[in-house]
Amino acid sequence: MKLEKWENITEWPLTALSLLFIGVYAWQILAQPQGAWYAAADWVMNALWVVFAADYVISMILAPHKWEWFKKHLFDLAVVLLPMVRPLRVLRVLTALNALHRTGGMALRGRIVMYVVASVVMLVLIGSLAILDAERFAPGARITSFGKALWWAFVTITTVGYGDYTPVTVTGRLLAVALMVAGIALIGVITATLASWIVDEVSADEKRATEITQDQVEAVSKKLDALEQKLDRLNQSTPTNG
Amino acid sequence: MKLEKWENITEWPLTALSLLFIGVYAWQILAQPQGAWYAAADWVMNALWVVFAADYVISMILAPHKWEWFKKHLFDLAVVLLPMVRPLRVLRVLTALNALHRTGGMALRGRIVMYVVASVVMLVLIGSLAILDAERFAPGARITSFGKALWWAFVTITTVGYGDYTPVTVTGRLLAVALMVAGIALIGVITATLASWIVDEVSADEKRATEITQDQVEAVSKKLDALEQKLDRLNQSTPTNG
Amino acid sequence: MKLEKWENITEWPLTALSLLFIGVYAWQILAQPQGAWYAAADWVMNALWVVFAADYVISMILAPHKWEWFKKHLFDLAVVLLPMVRPLRVLRVLTALNALHRTGGMALRGRIVMYVVASVVMLVLIGSLAILDAERFAPGARITSFGKALWWAFVTITTVGYGDYTPVTVTGRLLAVALMVAGIALIGVITATLASWIVDEVSADEKRATEITQDQVEAVSKKLDALEQKLDRLNQSTPTNG
Amino acid sequence: MKLEKWENITEWPLTALSLLFIGVYAWQILAQPQGAWYAAADWVMNALWVVFAADYVISMILAPHKWEWFKKHLFDLAVVLLPMVRPLRVLRVLTALNALHRTGGMALRGRIVMYVVASVVMLVLIGSLAILDAERFAPGARITSFGKALWWAFVTITTVGYGDYTPVTVTGRLLAVALMVAGIALIGVITATLASWIVDEVSADEKRATEITQDQVEAVSKKLDALEQKLDRLNQSTPTNG
Numbered sequence: 001m002k003l004e005k006w007e008n009i010t011e012w013p014l015t016a017l018s019l020l021f022i023g024v025y026a027w028q029i030l031a032q033p034q035g036a037w038y039a040a041a042d043w044v045m046n047a048l049w050v051v052f053a054a055d056y057v058i059s060m061i062l063a064p065h066k067w068e069w070f071k072k073h074l075f076d077l078a079v080v081l082l083p084m085v086r087p088l089r090v091l092r093v094l095t096a097l098n099a100l101h102r103t104g105g106m107a108l109r110g111r112i113v114m115y116v117v118a119s120v121v122m123l124v125l126i127g128s129l130a131i132l133d134a135e136r137f138a139p140g141a142r143i144t145s146f147g148k149a150l151w152w153a154f155v156t157i158t159t160v161g162y163g164d165y166t167p168v169t170v171t172g173r174l175l176a177v178a179l180m181v182a183g184i185a186l187i188g189v190i191t192a193t194l195a196s197w198i199v200d201e202v203s204a205d206e207k208r209a210t211e212i213t214q215d216q217v218e219a220v221s222k223k224l225d226a227l228e229q230k231l232d233r234l235n236q237s238t239p240t241n242g
Numbered sequence: 243m244k245l246e247k248w249e250n251i252t253e254w255p256l257t258a259l260s261l262l263f264i265g266v267y268a269w270q271i272l273a274q275p276q277g278a279w280y281a282a283a284d285w286v287m288n289a290l291w292v293v294f295a296a297d298y299v300i301s302m303i304l305a306p307h308k309w310e311w312f313k314k315h316l317f318d319l320a321v322v323l324l325p326m327v328r329p330l331r332v333l334r335v336l337t338a339l340n341a342l343h344r345t346g347g348m349a350l351r352g353r354i355v356m357y358v359v360a361s362v363v364m365l366v367l368i369g370s371l372a373i374l375d376a377e378r379f380a381p382g383a384r385i386t387s388f389g390k391a392l393w394w395a396f397v398t399i400t401t402v403g404y405g406d407y408t409p410v411t412v413t414g415r416l417l418a419v420a421l422m423v424a425g426i427a428l429i430g431v432i433t434a435t436l437a438s439w440i441v442d443e444v445s446a447d448e449k450r451a452t453e454i455t456q457d458q459v460e461a462v463s464k465k466l467d468a469l470e471q472k473l474d475r476l477n478q479s480t481p482t483n484g
Numbered sequence: 485m486k487l488e489k490w491e492n493i494t495e496w497p498l499t500a501l502s503l504l505f506i507g508v509y510a511w512q513i514l515a516q517p518q519g520a521w522y523a524a525a526d527w528v529m530n531a532l533w534v535v536f537a538a539d540y541v542i543s544m545i546l547a548p549h550k551w552e553w554f555k556k557h558l559f560d561l562a563v564v565l566l567p568m569v570r571p572l573r574v575l576r577v578l579t580a581l582n583a584l585h586r587t588g589g590m591a592l593r594g595r596i597v598m599y600v601v602a603s604v605v606m607l608v609l610i611g612s613l614a615i616l617d618a619e620r621f622a623p624g625a626r627i628t629s630f631g632k633a634l635w636w637a638f639v640t641i642t643t644v645g646y647g648d649y650t651p652v653t654v655t656g657r658l659l660a661v662a663l664m665v666a667g668i669a670l671i672g673v674i675t676a677t678l679a680s681w682i683v684d685e686v687s688a689d690e691k692r693a694t695e696i697t698q699d700q701v702e703a704v705s706k707k708l709d710a711l712e713q714k715l716d717r718l719n720q721s722t723p724t725n726g
Numbered sequence: 727m728k729l730e731k732w733e734n735i736t737e738w739p740l741t742a743l744s745l746l747f748i749g750v751y752a753w754q755i756l757a758q759p760q761g762a763w764y765a766a767a768d769w770v771m772n773a774l775w776v777v778f779a780a781d782y783v784i785s786m787i788l789a790p791h792k793w794e795w796f797k798k799h800l801f802d803l804a805v806v807l808l809p810m811v812r813p814l815r816v817l818r819v820l821t822a823l824n825a826l827h828r829t830g831g832m833a834l835r836g837r838i839v840m841y842v843v844a845s846v847v848m849l850v851l852i853g854s855l856a857i858l859d860a861e862r863f864a865p866g867a868r869i870t871s872f873g874k875a876l877w878w879a880f881v882t883i884t885t886v887g888y889g890d891y892t893p894v895t896v897t898g899r900l901l902a903v904a905l906m907v908a909g910i911a912l913i914g915v916i917t918a919t920l921a922s923w924i925v926d927e928v929s930a931d932e933k934r935a936t937e938i939t940q941d942q943v944e945a946v947s948k949k950l951d952a953l954e955q956k957l958d959r960l961n962q963s964t965p966t967n968g
Contacts, residue, residue, distance in 0.1 A: 159403075184913055195434035429668055
């Protein structure tokens with residue numbers, strides 16, 4: 001079987017499993033199940049992790065250029081190895097949506113905007129769940145409910161940083177750094193997309209006025225052809241003259 | 243009646259009603275009227291809401307491609323459905339001002355700057371009023387006067403986020419997230435507009451030196467026409483010769 | 485006398501007076517002179533204000549198109565009318581330095597960088613002095629020394645906003661909003677200048693390969709001229725033939 | 727000996743010494759050695775400083791245009807003169823890595839990204855060490871461990887600025903301003919690189935459609951050559967006719 005076919009077949013099932021993973025993760029953190037329920041949730045998440053790892057291994061085996069594939073999928077490796085960032089796997093949803101938007105320049109920007117919005121929503125959601133899990137029972141922690149965690153995630157990803165809620169654990173602070181970096185990237189992507197759009201809009205009119213198009217060169221070329229035909233006629237008439 | 247005509251007729255009245263809406267909203271929050279006065283203010287705002295909803299329904303009925311129109315006016319639908327963001331309707335003022343500025347590249351940037359300034363002023367003003375309304379009587383709230391609310395709105399929209407005043411209610415935090423997102427967009431638009439301007443200014447001189455214009459192609463074209471005329475003269479003279 | 489001549493003559497004296505203004509302003513705030521000294525400092529600053537106002541009036545009288553001049557110098561009018569922002573007048577120093585840098589694209593970016601650095605230094609300095617003056621004796625104020633004021637100004641203009649020192653007076657908060665807006669502009673200008681530079685560097689190689697230059701069009705034009713001369717020779721030879 | 731040769735020879739040894747410098751610096755701050763150990767660490771750092779100063783002097787002597795070299799290496803002079811920023815010398819590592827990436831447009835962006843990542847890691851690390859050294863024993867200081875210092879450095883360089891940990895000493899605040907400025911530059915560089923990439927991607931397709939290439943001009947030029955040959959044949963045939 002080819003890698004492409006494997007990816008086509010597994011795309012939607014894996015996305016569904018990713019969403020299931022997030023669902024179970026959220027339920028484990030928000031509902032705080034005890035005993036058997038907690039164990040069941042843990043078991044489901046471990047099983048899903050095995051599925052994700054198997055997909056990684058199978059994809060690599062199917063890849064024609066294994067080293068190239070490995071270098072291009074370092075993030076996937078990290079996702080498989082670091083259980084903490086595994087929920088990010090759900091970003092695969094975006095890859096699927098991608099196929100809908102592959103037509104020229106505007107589409108690129110459209111895709112970027114979609115990516116950014118989806119990534120931010122995902123990061124804020126998962127970041128809130130993860131920080132709540134990390135901080136909740138830490139001594140001196142202030143992020144002790146999902147509402148507070150969500151609020152903190154928005155304050156952090158927008159780089160506003162009020163400081164009314166701040167993480168106090170090492171895990172919490174690592175998550176915070178990830179959100180901050182995402183925030184910087186977010187500002188960068190939004191600004192860059194806007195800049196590209198404005199540059200295009202502003203230069204659209206100017207270009208029409210100053211740039212010469214293929215049509216104009218074609219017109220010049222046709223005139224030259226006409227000249228050549230006339231010269232050919234001359235060349236035909238003058239020899240008889242000679 | 244056509245949609246365009248309806249929009250032309252209702253543009254200014256609706257803008258005036260929007261400003262009235264904000265005025266009544268501000269008066270209700272700042273003056274804190276009691277009894278009959280409060281009821282009157284509420285009645286005016288409900289009446290205005292009915293007018294806005296009617297405009298939405300009529301516009302949709304008049305639109306030739308209803309589904310297209312619906313997709314393009316999702317924000318308007320939100321404005322009609324969510325009484326909270328209804329004051330944003332006043333941004334229609336900007337649409338009206340638009341007509342004054344539709345001439346080429348510089349105008350686009352001019353319009354963007356105008357939009358940004360007007361949106362920021364509006365967002366800060368309405369955000370301050372709304373946050374004051376949401377927080378004022380909440381236990382533990384620090385945003386308890388319009389001055390403090392204004393200060394908080396500026397600190398938030400610029401993403402400075404001192405944290406000396408922070409919202410504690412759910413509504414307040416939703417408003418804060420909206421202002422933060424607006425702040426990110428604000429930075430993006432300012433930077434992008436500046437970038438477009440600098441790119442243009444820097445490339446202006448270069449272009450003059452390296453780009454060929456339509457004038458130059460025209461000159462080449464004229465030379466070809468002259469050549470053709472001369473060839474025609476030759477063709478005329480040689481046949482008599484043949 | 486012409487406006488241009490007046491500006492050339494007054495440029496350096498007015499810049500010197502602006503620096504003197506800032507010096508006296510700083511001395512008044514930092515040394516907190518008492519009695520006669522305070523009165524003297526105040527007198528000097530009032531006198532300087534009269535000089536600035538006179539320059540504004542004379543410049544307007546000398547301007548050929550008064551309304552155009554008025555619209556282009558609204559900031560100057562504000563500087564004359566609002567004693568608080570008068571120190572900003574020292575930004576005239578930048579205008580003087582400008583003359584040194586008027587050669588092409590790189591120069592524009594060089595000028596922008598210079599403007600930004602100079603404006604930030606100025607804004608931070610004057611902002612620190614002004615906030616110290618506004619806050620120092622306010623009840624509950626934390627910005628009570630020049631060191632703290634400088635620190636606060638940097639924390640604000642970079643939009644970091646720790647919140648360890650925040651203004652509590654209305655004047656202080658207006659100054660803070662000005663610094664925040666300056667910070668947003670600062671980020672915008674730096675990013676935009678960098679973007680322009682990167683876009684230029686990246687596209688430099690590409691352009692050389694795909695764009696046709698005036699030289700190439702000239703070469704085509706010369707070939708056409710040669711063709712015309714040969715046709716002329718033909719035209720001269722054929723009539724004798726007819 | 728030529729300057730270039732000297733730089734080639736000393737590049738790696740100096741980079742190694744820079745890393746050693748940072749290592750000793752970090753050990754001195756984190757392990758807080760006492761007595762003889764402290765003196766030894768200090769002696770090593772002073773010796774390394776002498777080596778760096780010697781490299782500066784020798785490079786200048788070897789430089790063909792000393793004044794040009796001096797102006798281009800003001801930062802190096804600062805590094806030699808200001809012991810505090812001497813650790814930044816390790817940024818020389820980047821210069822070495824540079825050589826690997828000098829092929830066209832994408833490479834420029836690749837290099838920029840590498841620079842940014844390396845600089846941020848370096849700045850956060852060295853900034854954390856330096857702030858810890860400056861603050862640790864200050865009265866009222868909150869940055870009292872390396873973990874807290876690292877957390878503070880990330881919060882500052884991303885301009886989030888929670889304010890849960892803030893410097894209270896003059897040295898600490900100078901370091902903070904440096905990190906803030908680095909943060910602004912960081913946002914700027916990331917955004918600008920993204921903008922350049924998006925602008926390129928979006929315009930790639932458009933260019934192919936509207937721009938005329940050298941190939942097309944060449945085609946026109948060849949047609950003209952063909953015309954000239956035919957005219958030459960005519961000129962050759964008509965004289966025999968005359």
